[in-house]
Structures are given as structure tokens and as C-alpha cells.
Amino acid sequence: MTTYNITLPNIPKALTVKELLEDHWLIPRKIRHFLRTKKHILVNNANVTWQTPVKAGDHITLIFDQEDYPEKSIPFGDRKQVDCLYEDEHLIIVNKPEGMKTHGNEPTEIALLNHVSAYVGLTCYVVHRLDMETSGAILFAKNPFVLPIINRLLETNQISRQYWALAEGTFPQEQLTYRDLIGRDRHDRRKRIVDSKHGQRAITHITRLKTFDKVTLLNCKLDTGRTHQIRVHLSHHRHALIGDPLYSKKAAQRLMLHAHQLSFTHPFTLEKITVKAESDSFEKGLQTTH
Structure with a gap:
């Protein structure tokens, strides 16, 4: 059995328990059902109905047992390989090095997820991914309870992800947006392509930061999170990323390509979280490439 205790912050309006779980925290229907039928939600240590009002300062207790969230375990990696940028009871953000997978493809493969789990001391969960070759800030959930809540924030574009990218060529516009649909490359399973008929929606906002000799440093902000999105959009427009093993x-x-900033509003505290990640290898590459 696992218990989570949350003190409500200054929520924007008065809510019932039902509204808090369903609309404010976006807890999935199945989990809400378990909490209700088992009476596993307390407000200020007292049992409540679904229509009980809650307010700022109330102490919410959520209780989960094995049936709610079956235990999941993965091999632990090396906690010393984790560069932690932010951590609380529910979330951890780390600075991923280039050349490391976010998660393994096989159960016994050791990747960043395994290292983060060793650092935390329990199995963590991937919220979003960075390509193996990409470095920077990446977010993990520390429990299965918060995972769908954070995933919903990601799906509704409430988690801002910004990248530095060094691209081929020059950009006459200071700002532009790529909206090309992205799909799989039928001839190379490793790659993605712009596919105007069958591709998925993909939006990348580009800001020119600095122009060098035949290359440009860009800030890229994602509205969607398609595989290789920045890499595909830029290469399609003849601005492939420097050092891209697939598209350049x-x-x-x-x-x-480096994920230098991650920001969002914490779903439980309503605190604005902004994390910045540095990369010595990206800085070195920037100095030696142009």
C-alpha cells in the first residue's frame, strides 16, 4: 500500500472532491473508481463523499494498493551517472548526456531510465523521450499515480520544451514555424520523413539566435513531440542539423541538438517549474563547428 499526501495550494476556484480528481488533477477514470469505492481518499484525515468541497490548505490523502498500480521493476543502473536538475516527491528532471538511450529496448538493457531509477531508489517512468544522440533536460515520473497527469499536460502542450540546434545554412527570417506532417520512412525504419498525406501533426517554432559562416544557431520550441521532429523539419527545409547521423x-x-529548457506548472503545487540544462559538449561543438 502506498500513500500520497498533498496540501492544496491556492486553487483557482472552489472544487468538490470529484472536480479536484477529475478536472483539476486529471486522474484517470479507473483510478478515480478505485479511490471512490475503496474510500481511499481523505480530506484532513476524514472520509468524504464525491461532493465534499475542498479549499486551499486542505490536506488530501490518497491511498493506493497493489490492485490499483501493479508493481513494476527494472534493473537499476548507476546512480552516479545522473545529473539531477530538479526533484520532488513525484517528479525528477535530469540532464541527459548525448549518446545514451532514454530507455532500453530490451528488459535487461541499461539506459538513462535505469540510472534514474537507481538514483531515486525505485522504478521511475518515462514521460517524454530524447533521441540517443540528443542531450539535455528530460522529465521522469517517480510514481505511476502522477504519470497520466503529467502525460496529459504534455499532450495539451502545457509542458514547454526548448532546444538549441546548430543547423546548416542561413535563415533570412528571425522567426518561423514548421507545420509539416511527419510519418515513417518506409525504406528505412530508423528514419522519419515529411508525409503530407499520412503523416501526423507536428509543429516546431524556430527562432534564429546567431548566424555563423554557413551555419545558424537556433532555438526550437515544440508544440508536439513526434520522433525526430526537429531533425526532420530542419532537414526537409534543407537545414539539416550539424552532426546528424541520419539526416545530414x-x-x-x-x-x-540540446534540450536546454523545460518548464511547466506543477499539477499539485501550481508552482511554475523552469529548469535549464547545460552541455559542455554542445558548447565545444559550437566553438569548433563554425
Whole structure:
């Protein structure tokens, strides 16, 4: 059995228990059902009905047992490989190095998720992914309770992800937006392509930061999270990323793509979380490439 205790912050309006779980925290229907039928939600240590009002400062207790969230375990990695940028009871953000997978493809494969789980001391959950070649800020859930809540924030574009990218060529516009649909490459399973007929919605906002000799440093902000989205959009418009092993022929020490900032409003505290990640290898690549 696992218990979570949350003190309500200054919520924007008066809510019932039902509204808090369903509309404010976006807890999935199945889990709400368990909480209700088992009477596993308390307000200020007292049993409540679904229509009980709650207010700022109330102490909410949520109780989960094995049936609600079956235990999941993965092999622990090396906690020393984790560069932690932010951590609380429910979430952890780390600075992923380039050349490391976010998660393994096989149960015994060791990747960043395994290292983060070792650092936390329990199995964590992937919220979003970074390509193996990409470095920077990446978010993990520390329990299955918060995972669907954070996933909903991601799906509704309430988690802002910004990347630095060093791209081929120059950009006459300071700002532009790519909206090309992205689909799978039928000829190479590793790659994605712009597919105007069958592709998925993909939106990348580009801001020119600095122009060098034949290359440009960009800030890329994502509204969607398609596989290789920035890489595909830029290469499609003849601005492939420097060092991209799949979409560019120009070699570099690393793929010049780094997730430098992650920001969102914490679903439980309503605190604005903004985390910035540095990368020595990206900075070195920037100095030696142009």
C-alpha cells in the first residue's frame, strides 16, 4: 500500500472532491473508481463523499494498493551517472548526456531510465523521450499515480520544451514555424520523413539566435513531440542539423541538438517549474563547428 499526501495550494476556484480528481488533477477514470469505492481518499484525515468541497490548505490523502498500480521493476543502473536538475516527491528532471538511450529496448538493457531509477531508489517512468544522440533536460515520473497527469499536460502542450540546434545554412527570417506532417520512412525504419498525406501533426517554432559562416544557431520550441521532429523539419527545409547521423552528411563530434529548457506548472503545487540544462559538449561543438 502506498500513500500520497498533498496540501492544496491556492486553487483557482472552489472544487468538490470529484472536480479536484477529475478536472483539476486529471486522474484517470479507473483510478478515480478505485479511490471512490475503496474510500481511499481523505480530506484532513476524514472520509468524504464525491461532493465534499475542498479549499486551499486542505490536506488530501490518497491511498493506493497493489490492485490499483501493479508493481513494476527494472534493473537499476548507476546512480552516479545522473545529473539531477530538479526533484520532488513525484517528479525528477535530469540532464541527459548525448549518446545514451532514454530507455532500453530490451528488459535487461541499461539506459538513462535505469540510472534514474537507481538514483531515486525505485522504478521511475518515462514521460517524454530524447533521441540517443540528443542531450539535455528530460522529465521522469517517480510514481505511476502522477504519470497520466503529467502525460496529459504534455499532450495539451502545457509542458514547454526548448532546444538549441546548430543547423546548416542561413535563415533570412528571425522567426518561423514548421507545420509539416511527419510519418515513417518506409525504406528505412530508423528514419522519419515529411508525409503530407499520412503523416501526423507536428509543429516546431524556430527562432534564429546567431548566424555563423554557413551555419545558424537556433532555438526550437515544440508544440508536439513526434520522433525526430526537429531533425526532420530542419532537414526537409534543407537545414539539416550539424552532426546528424541520419539526416545530414556533415560530420561533427556529436548531434548538435540540446534540450536546454523545460518548464511547466506543477499539477499539485501550481508552482511554475523552469529548469535549464547545460552541455559542455554542445558548447565545444559550437566553438569548433563554425
